[in-house]
Amino acid sequence: MTPKRNWVRLPVPRPRGPAWLRNWLARHQHPFSFYIHLIGIPMVLASLPCLLLGRYWTAAALFVGGYFLQWLGHRVEGNDVGELIPIKRLLGLPVVEFGATSQAEPVGVTPPAETEQADSSLAL
Numbered sequence: 001m002t003p004k005r006n007w008v009r010l011p012v013p014r015p016r017g018p019a020w021l022r023n024w025l026a027r028h029q030h031p032f033s034f035y036i037h038l039i040g041i042p043m044v045l046a047s048l049p050c051l052l053l054g055r056y057w058t059a060a061a062l063f064v065g066g067y068f069l070q071w072l073g074h075r076v077e078g079n080d081v082g083e084l085i086p087i088k089r090l091l092g093l094p095v096v097e098f099g100a101t102s103q104a105e106p107v108g109v110t111p112p113a114e115t116e117q118a119d120s121s122l123a124l
Contacts, residue, residue, distance in 0.1 A: 010035060027082065027098060033073035040069030 012034045015025040028034045043066025050059035074081050079096045080088065088095050 027079060028073070028077065030073075030077045033077040036069050036073040036076075040066040040073070042066070043069070 010031050012029055012031055013025060015022040017025075028037055043062045045066075047059040047062035047066065050056075050062060071081055079098055085095050085097060
């Protein structure tokens with residue numbers, strides 16, 4: 001009989017703080033997605049000094065690797081990568097801003113009110 005593994009489930013911070021941070025935390029509720037972003041984002045940021053220092057291959061590897069980790073986190077989360085959301089909206093494509101694992105609502109965004117449009121041909 002195989003012993004049951006007890007996996008440590010690291011907590012994800014609750015959305016609080018400035019609106020941009022609350023929105024970011026709300027979009028990264030899955031522990032894998034949250035913690036893989038904590039690795040991927042610094043990798044992308046570290047690519048910038050490497051680029052300025054002329055270490056092009058290192059910069060490219062850090063950028064692509066870091067962005068891949070973030071993309072992987074969003075695949076697990078079930079939502080779109082944040083940088084693609086505005087582009088998809090401009091093109092009229094469907095956007096998945098909050099994945100199935102997210103329990104939070106967007107911060108500072110109110111859903112559009114449903115308006116009833118009366119059909120003028122039915123009005124008396």
